[in-house]
Amino acid sequence: MKLVPVWIDNINRVLPKGEVLPVPLLGSVTVGAPLEAAADETREAFLTRARTALMSLGGVGA
Amino acid sequence: MNLDRELLLLGAGIGGLLVASSVLGAMLHQTARSEAGRATVANLNARIRAWWVMAAIIGLAVLCGRLGVVILFGVVSFLALREFITLTPTKRGDHRALFWAFFVITPAQYYFVATDWYGMFSIFIPVYVFLFIPIRLALAGDCDRFLERSAMTQWGLMVCTYCLSYIPALVTLKISGYEGQNIKLIVYLLAVAQLSDVFQYVWGKTLGRHKIAPVVSPSKTWEGLVGGALTATVLGAALWWVTPFLPWQSAVLSLAITLAGFFGGLVMSAIKRDRGVKDYGNLIEGHGGVMDRVDSLCFAAPVFFHAVRYFFA
Numbered sequence: 001m002k003l004v005p006v007w008i009d010n011i012n013r014v015l016p017k018g019e020v021l022p023v024p025l026l027g028s029v030t031v032g033a034p035l036e037a038a039a040d041e042t043r044e045a046f047l048t049r050a051r052t053a054l055m056s057l058g059g060v061g062a
Numbered sequence: 063m064n065l066d067r068e069l070l071l072l073g074a075g076i077g078g079l080l081v082a083s084s085v086l087g088a089m090l091h092q093t094a095r096s097e098a099g100r101a102t103v104a105n106l107n108a109r110i111r112a113w114w115v116m117a118a119i120i121g122l123a124v125l126c127g128r129l130g131v132v133i134l135f136g137v138v139s140f141l142a143l144r145e146f147i148t149l150t151p152t153k154r155g156d157h158r159a160l161f162w163a164f165f166v167i168t169p170a171q172y173y174f175v176a177t178d179w180y181g182m183f184s185i186f187i188p189v190y191v192f193l194f195i196p197i198r199l200a201l202a203g204d205c206d207r208f209l210e211r212s213a214m215t216q217w218g219l220m221v222c223t224y225c226l227s228y229i230p231a232l233v234t235l236k237i238s239g240y241e242g243q244n245i246k247l248i249v250y251l252l253a254v255a256q257l258s259d260v261f262q263y264v265w266g267k268t269l270g271r272h273k274i275a276p277v278v279s280p281s282k283t284w285e286g287l288v289g290g291a292l293t294a295t296v297l298g299a300a301l302w303w304v305t306p307f308l309p310w311q312s313a314v315l316s317l318a319i320t321l322a323g324f325f326g327g328l329v330m331s332a333i334k335r336d337r338g339v340k341d342y343g344n345l346i347e348g349h350g351g352v353m354d355r356v357d358s359l360c361f362a363a364p365v366f367f368h369a370v371r372y373f374f375a
Contacts, residue, residue, distance in 0.1 A: 010148070012154075013152065016154045016157055019157055019158075021161050021165075023147070023157060023160045023161055023164060024140075024144050024164055025144060025147060025148045026144060026145060026148040026343060
């Protein structure tokens, strides 16, 4: 099974946690390369790799 | 609706200008040799294509009359405010105030224009909203950069909503002998302001040497400003027949539109530079965002409106 990392930029400003009404700011959606867990990869290693892939899409870095 | 002969002539003139620019753009595309030249011509042609679309949208709104222009500029304000607020570093505590700005304050301002309520239209944002924004931020309970955050939202509303709403508000002016023809003042303002932008660009690209404010906007030169202002003033004076003005009055007002517009562009550039971006958005091909196209109008519209209101209405 492949997992595709998708970063939605500005989403925390468009609709912060706990708010119900969104504000129409410009945003962008960045789709990364699909990830697949290797046969011998541990659960933690894959989660770390997925997290790094997602953060790098948002330009946040690991 | 008022489809008079002058409005038709004006529309035909603008159509002719667009055809001429498209032909010129195609010719330049054939002759451009250098890498930089090709890029400039490609951007020029993208701008001309966008001009066709913008002219068509404005033409359609003008044909729909008063309500058409109110709705058009209401949408433009909304889009410009969106780009402006996206660029400003707002915080979570601004969220509710921003929701009000987009969905209550901006529509209300255009409602006041549509209903010809001048007393409210002219003070709503400078007075009531000015008081409301800090109240809403204080209720949200975040004191961090409080003054700066109040000012950013107020500024966005002043520039994107209040100043731009002066364009459709031109139809509400009562000028004796010009009743029912005010829509032509909107076309006149848009034409002079945009011709000024275009000719500042043309003169700046061809003759520009001496930069006015190199740090704020490297593309603005004295040659571009003087050439653009003179060209737009002459063209504006030559359009006196669509206005209630005499030719010399039309020249003075065109010069005022041009200068206010120039400074509008300069101020908006300073904000972009501060935020580290080149354009406010990418909605209009070749031009950038909506805010990049209307920056000069934001400053020119209120000046033009009040000058006409003071001297002619």
